[in-house]
Amino acid sequence: MKEYVSEQLLQIINKLKKQQFIPEDIIPRFTVERTKDKSHGDFATNLALTLAKPAKANPRQIAEKIVSLLPQNGVIEKVEIAGPGFINFFLDESWLARQVSAALADPHLGVSRVKNPQTVVIDYSSPNLAKEMHVGHLRSTIIGDAVARTLDFLGHQVIRQNHVGDWGTQFGMLLALMEQLRHEGHEISMELADLENFYRQAKQKFDDSAEFATRSRQLVVELQSGNENCLALWQEFLTISLSHCQKIYDRLGVGLSPEAIYGESAYNNDLPLVVRDLEKTGLLIEDQGAKCVFLDEFKGQDDKPLPMIIQKNDGGYLYATTDLAALRYRQNQLKADRILYFVDVRQSHHFNHLFAVARKAGFLAATTEVQHMGFGTVMGDDGKPFKTRSGSVAKLADLIDEAENRARMLVAEKNPEMDAAELEEIGRVVGIASIKYADLAKNRSSDYLFSFDNMISFEGDTGPYMLYAYTRVASIFRKAEIDENSLSGEIILGEEIERELANLQIQFAEILSRVAERGTPHLLCAYLYDLASTFSSFYKNCPVLSAESEKSRNSRLQLCLLTARILKQGLELLGIGTLERM
């Protein structure tokens, strides 16, 4: 209805131009916004204020003129002029009520699919397979996943790409260690159970033993030249490492499966083609033995253009080459209309550079959107990147364990009589919800402080609060023993809080499209929190099952039902599961 109001105003602007009230060539930059203060109605526009200068008139008078030109309609019940010349719109209550009914009748909750679906490639998670997943992968994984789910829900064709680090020099020492251990008669899969430890061992040997280091380098060369034994060993390593990742994804409820895996090694054969294509465009320049691309827009020290090194002086390729190959593949093979990278914000320079080179080289169509959805660092209490108590990088598996344990203990405290199995299940869901909600609720691009105490607290704006709000609705329906599909009848918005709740419910669609556009799930979190807390007030003030009339009871049950559905759907888009009781 925001669009509806904007539409009406645009027509009025045209009328004002015809009347020569304002000059023909003026394009007013006005906004229609939801108001913060209910006394200002549901929407407000600053149109009259922006027209004051071109019309050479008092904004309040202009506002009156605009209001007089507004057509009668069933959407807006009342219009007021306020302050310096704002126009406030009050939504018609019965219209609002009908919107609620319509959303309830729609399995898609009143959210329409986009008219022009895009093929959106989403690059997220992308862990380095040489090591275990750690806290640094958390944000990419869950924010990327939430955006992927949202785009999918809106009707886009989403292609998830897990650009795992499965290639490079570090694999030499890992393979060398595998080889050695096998030679000594160890069971490799056992040794790889703790990947982190395995990596440490390999690194240690690499640093300590010249012989081992030589063998490692040799294995890298063999691997890259396609030696079969070497590839088999490498494949074995990947299989185990990928299963570690999949375990984490499954625990976190992240929608990444082996199908999404398309790692660095997948582009090996494309790398020479990237060089070939770049040579054709004349962009490739040899500098100090390395093949580079220089763009004037990217300058380093001394105002000299910064190179993007495509091929090293020893013939080896770098991440820029792989990233270019990936862009090329996503454009040509996957037919992407839009490509999103959920990668640490510290790489923003690299991505800007990359995108510019790719455009210049013709790897990207002019219409293809490509965006680096950078995210900030997860910090510890000390304001430094989050570490464990022992000072090492926190493994995701350990983080999840701790969240689940803490959640289970708190749930047990609240429900001393709950049986172990249910406790386990609830602890699991609450623990994961806590981690994910705390992260997703923060603005993507800035750093944030990781705190178990804050996120698993059962008070305030937390994952557990959201889950709790949902269980309260669920319990009404359990108690009422009614089939939710049998509900019908008119929605009555008698109480202020009911009106507020309905008003929020019909905003779901516009929130989702903003999340999809900007890649910012925190907007959805804020919205759902708003919905949940408004529901809590409603729940307190408006008896549902014991409402004063059957009509009111029916109406309130429907408000409850829509709240529950939006909460469940919204949390699902965030990748957070719900519980029927807790």
Place this chain on the structure above:
RNA sequence: GCGCCAGUAGCUCAGCUGGAUAGAGCACCCGACUUCUAAUCGGGCGGUCGCAGGUUCGAAUCCUGCCUGGCGCGCCA
């Protein structure tokens, strides 16, 4: 040195394309459970929006300068 990002209540964070009296949560203080789960709700306390200029009818938001912190800057990813 150059570039990017950040600085908002005691703490953690929102604040949309410049809009009305800068908002939440936590903490603290008061009040509310014979009634659908009090993991809740209502109220209070708390802010020179880093500083100084500028643009504007209007600036936390845009521009300039400065201060503080973080990050990045040729063959790692």
